[in-house]
Amino acid sequence: MENFDVIVVGGGPAGLSAAISAAKAGMKTVVIERGDYPGTKNVMGGVLYTKATEAVVPEFWKDAPLERPVIEQRYGFLKGQELIIGGYRDPAWAEPPYNAHTVLRVKFDRYLAEKAVEAGVMIIPETVVEDLLYKGDQVVGVRTGRAEGDLGTKVVILAEGANNFVARKAGLANPLRPDAVAVAVKEIIALPPEKIEDRFCLEAGQGATIELFGDSTDSMLGTAFVYTNKDSISIGVGVILEQLIEQKWTPNDLLENLKAKPYIKRLLQGGETKEYLAHLLPEGGYNAMPKLYRQGVLVAGDTAMFVNGINREGSNLAMTSGKIAGQVAAEAIKSGDTSAQGMSVYETRVRDSFVVKDLYKYRNLNHFLESKPDLFKVYPEILADSARLFFTADGVPKKDRFKEIMKNAFEKRSKGAIFKDIFGAWRALK
Numbered sequence: 001m002e003n004f005d006v007i008v009v010g011g012g013p014a015g016l017s018a019a020i021s022a023a024k025a026g027m028k029t030v031v032i033e034r035g036d037y038p039g040t041k042n043v044m045g046g047v048l049y050t051k052a053t054e055a056v057v058p059e060f061w062k063d064a065p066l067e068r069p070v071i072e073q074r075y076g077f078l079k080g081q082e083l084i085i086g087g088y089r090d091p092a093w094a095e096p097p098y099n100a101h102t103v104l105r106v107k108f109d110r111y112l113a114e115k116a117v118e119a120g121v122m123i124i125p126e127t128v129v130e131d132l133l134y135k136g137d138q139v140v141g142v143r144t145g146r147a148e149g150d151l152g153t154k155v156v157i158l159a160e161g162a163n164n165f166v167a168r169k170a171g172l173a174n175p176l177r178p179d180a181v182a183v184a185v186k187e188i189i190a191l192p193p194e195k196i197e198d199r200f201c202l203e204a205g206q207g208a209t210i211e212l213f214g215d216s217t218d219s220m221l222g223t224a225f226v227y228t229n230k231d232s233i234s235i236g237v238g239v240i241l242e243q244l245i246e247q248k249w250t251p252n253d254l255l256e257n258l259k260a261k262p263y264i265k266r267l268l269q270g271g272e273t274k275e276y277l278a279h280l281l282p283e284g285g286y287n288a289m290p291k292l293y294r295q296g297v298l299v300a301g302d303t304a305m306f307v308n309g310i311n312r313e314g315s316n317l318a319m320t321s322g323k324i325a326g327q328v329a330a331e332a333i334k335s336g337d338t339s340a341q342g343m344s345v346y347e348t349r350v351r352d353s354f355v356v357k358d359l360y361k362y363r364n365l366n367h368f369l370e371s372k373p374d375l376f377k378v379y380p381e382i383l384a385d386s387a388r389l390f391f392t393a394d395g396v397p398k399k400d401r402f403k404e405i406m407k408n409a410f411e412k413r414s415k416g417a418i419f420k421d422i423f424g425a426w427r428a429l430k
Contacts, residue, residue, distance in 0.1 A: 008159060014319065020115060046103055056323055069207055072206075102234070129143070132169070139297055155338055196233065285362060289306075294340055321355050
């Protein structure tokens with residue numbers, strides 16, 4: 001069978017970053033991708049962060065197929081037809097070095113794959129890795145679904161996404177739990193650039209993102225998003241699978257419910273749906289991380305649960321962990337030590353990076369939110385009712401109006417419960 005120094009399973013941002021990193025270090029590297037080519041099976045909301053991407057492909061923004069630099073990020077709470085929204089805008093983010101861009105994965109992943117090929121990486125598409133090959137306890141290759149498809153290697157990097165099939169068979173990961181993954185669906189809706197810029201108050205070429213909570217997910221634990229592309233809008237919703245099952249929603253119905261909201265309906269008006277996509281997102285965070293290494297194997301990206309849903313970050317965690325994995329694999333091969341101890345350097349480095357530090361920061365937050373399933377219903381209601389009363393000018397003295405606001409809030413959530421919620425959130429973020 002053909003032999004490689006490094007085999008990467010999965011052609012997403014984590015896998016391609018790992019491959020580029022390993023190949024630049026002189027390793028004979030191959031990426032095995034189940035799609036027709038990298039990007040066809042890969043889905044994310046669509047925000048790519050500059051810092052992590054530039055570490056893999058310097059000055060990528062000069063030739064990468066990017067959509068719009070994000071200059072404004074908004075967060076909002078929906079209660080029926082009511083909306084409370086706020087955000088931050090910085091026009092300087094429209095110029096290098098940028099902060100983030102919106103992207104379409106089918107275009108960007110193909111570009112990143114081309115960069116990998118330029119670095120010397122071989123890419124094998126339309127191929128599924130079924131298992132690892134062993135000599136005793138030592139990993140020596142992978143078995144694919146192709147005839148005579150066994151490939152030999154010194155190190156395997158698993159970046160197969162949330163569906164961690166090979167990682168489970170290798171004894172590194174546990175089966176996915178419905179409370180540790182989210183189901184996300186997304187549509188790409190075509191709109192003329194000038195309409196997008198008018199509706200989002202943008203200058204030509206600028207981009208914006210919106211994250212929505214509350215009724216956007218029928219008060220389930222999750223979020224909805226609206227991102228601007230060059231000539232389309234990406235709109236989607238993601239909810240923890242366990243709650244989706246309990247509430248008997250289908251992902252498509254939840255998305256249609258979101259699109260019917262007046263605020264969203266106006267943003268999409270006149271658009272034409274071009275694509276519909278669905279995928280699983282790892283949301284277990286730090287407490288659901290699998291074992292990150294064993295002899296001859298490293299785990300990166302979504303397969304390692306490296307997604308920070310609180311800050312809407314995933315691509316940067318994937319690319320950073322992939323880059324580190326490629327470097328460690330190359331160093332281990334050069335030193336002749338691909339044992340578990342040699343691979344453990346990867347975990348040390350990834351824990352020293354922002355990737356695991358950020359996940360550790362939020363390690364208790366998911367449990368806190370899951371233990372209070374009504375939070376995404378009660379607080380959007382309190383906020384919306386309070387805002388409506390505050391901005392209503394009907395001759396009621398402001399002193400009485402503030403009493404009314406407080407009375408209404410405490411009827412929906414007692415003082416003791418609000419204090420417990422605040423204290424619980426503080427402890428979860430401590």
